[in-house]
Amino acid sequence: MAFRPLQKCDTSAHKVLAVSICPQSLPYFAAKFNLSVTDASKRLCGFLKSLGVHYVFDSTIAVDFSILESQKEFIHRYRHQKQEEHSLPMFASACPGWIRYAERVLGNPVTPHICTAKSPQQIMGSLVKDYFARQQNLSPDKIFHIIVAPCYDKKLEALREDFYTASYNSHDVDCVLTSGEIIQIMEQKKEFVKEAVVDNLFGEIKEEDTVSDGATRSDGYLEYIFKYAARELFDMDIKEITYRALKNKDFQEITLEKNGEIVLRFAAAYGFRNIQNMILKLKKGKFPYHFVEVLACPGGCLNGKGQTQTEDGKPDKALLRRMEEVYAEIPVQLPETNTHVQRLYQEWLNGTDSPKVLEALHTTYSTAEPPTDNMDIKW
Numbered sequence: 001m002a003f004r005p006l007q008k009c010d011t012s013a014h015k016v017l018a019v020s021i022c023p024q025s026l027p028y029f030a031a032k033f034n035l036s037v038t039d040a041s042k043r044l045c046g047f048l049k050s051l052g053v054h055y056v057f058d059s060t061i062a063v064d065f066s067i068l069e070s071q072k073e074f075i076h077r078y079r080h081q082k083q084e085e086h087s088l089p090m091f092a093s094a095c096p097g098w099i100r101y102a103e104r105v106l107g108n109p110v111t112p113h114i115c116t117a118k119s120p121q122q123i124m125g126s127l128v129k130d131y132f133a134r135q136q137n138l139s140p141d142k143i144f145h146i147i148v149a150p151c152y153d154k155k156l157e158a159l160r161e162d163f164y165t166a167s168y169n170s171h172d173v174d175c176v177l178t179s180g181e182i183i184q185i186m187e188q189k190k191e192f193v194k195e196a197v198v199d200n201l202f203g204e205i206k207e208e209d210t211v212s213d214g215a216t217r218s219d220g221y222l223e224y225i226f227k228y229a230a231r232e233l234f235d236m237d238i239k240e241i242t243y244r245a246l247k248n249k250d251f252q253e254i255t256l257e258k259n260g261e262i263v264l265r266f267a268a269a270y271g272f273r274n275i276q277n278m279i280l281k282l283k284k285g286k287f288p289y290h291f292v293e294v295l296a297c298p299g300g301c302l303n304g305k306g307q308t309q310t311e312d313g314k315p316d317k318a319l320l321r322r323m324e325e326v327y328a329e330i331p332v333q334l335p336e337t338n339t340h341v342q343r344l345y346q347e348w349l350n351g352t353d354s355p356k357v358l359e360a361l362h363t364t365y366s367t368a369e370p371p372t373d374n375m376d377i378k379w
Contacts, residue, residue, distance in 0.1 A: 014144040018055040019048050020124045022149045024301040025179040027323040042195040050193040058198050062124035064335035069117035069361050071228040086112035089289045092221045094119045096157035097296030103366040111365040118363050122163050125172025126360045131348040132201050141170040150304030162363050178306025222293035226266050250298050266291045271298035
């Protein structure tokens with residue numbers, strides 16, 4: 001079997017082939033290879049480079065950007081909730097399945113509540129096609145950029161019009177392959193490849209361990225924004241977070257109390273059933289939450305169908321448990337301590353509050369009225 005994305009990468013048009021790997025994909029490869037995440041990353045990187053890929057990036061840096069921008073937006077929305085309609089609740093924006101459902105089915109009553117920070121995939125697209133392209137003295141259309149992700153919905157996200165630069169006829173992400181699709185290619189080639197170290201966007205050769213943002217769940221936005229909001233709004237330093245399961249394990253909440261009063265109430269709503277219940281509460285005006293981390297897949301991004309679904313269409317629960325164990329072992333680096341991110345805010349974006357930040361790290365959503373047959377998307 002040929003590596004089809006390489007066929008799409010026309011060498012006469014594209015001078016560089018780059019691959020970015022989502023953090024939630026790496027535990028899948030670690031579980032499949034029975035390796036640590038760092039060693040699995042090296043094997044995967046070596047394999048991709050044996051196929052002709054020039055650069056392989058870890059997109060954790062894009063997750064950090066997305067979390068930092070999301071937390072800033074939450075603080076703004078909270079402080080301006082009386083002046084600005086639809087400020088709260090704020091819904092997370094990282095899951096393309098949720099965004100597609102919100103835009104196509106729910107429409108205007110919901111989309112203004114979605115955080116405008118781009119998903120990590122599309123921030124990585126901006127980094128590769130803008131910052132990295134400039135570093136390489138290339139126009140964006142000269143780079144063919146592939147994302148490795150746990151989720152099929154990422155393929156649709158890459159096609160959004162707001163992630164396309166008409167002047168260069170260039171998408172921020174040209175192709176998305178699921179983790180499972182990469183494993184299929186590896187199994188068919190069955191040849192030994194030399195391990196390689198993941199590249200970084202600055203062109204420096206430096207071996208680094210894989211790190212996570214420190215969240216106990218595979219997605220991280222809820223915990224990080226909660227702790228940040230507690231510090232910024234109420235001068236409270238939260239070390240441990242206790243989740244309270246509501247109707248099921250995929251609908252949980254956390255609260256912050258001060259002087260006997262609940263001042264923050266966050267929730268995680270994973271899976272279509274929980275999302276529907278959440279939206280019904282919102283429409284009835286009985287919505288108690290300030291922020292909700294919304295994900296289409298039950299169990300979160302590690303359980304993306306592009307890496308846990310078996311041939312009969314059911315999730316591989318043993319594999320998922322192993323991935324969760326692997327993810328929990330990844331060393332922690334909090335987003336605000338990522339020196340690469342701070343460097344990029346200055347070198348690439350001209351500061352943390354510049355117009356360039358809005359252009360590169362934020363997006364907008366369709367605000368059309370929802371159709372009458374509003375149950376056309378299922379997960």
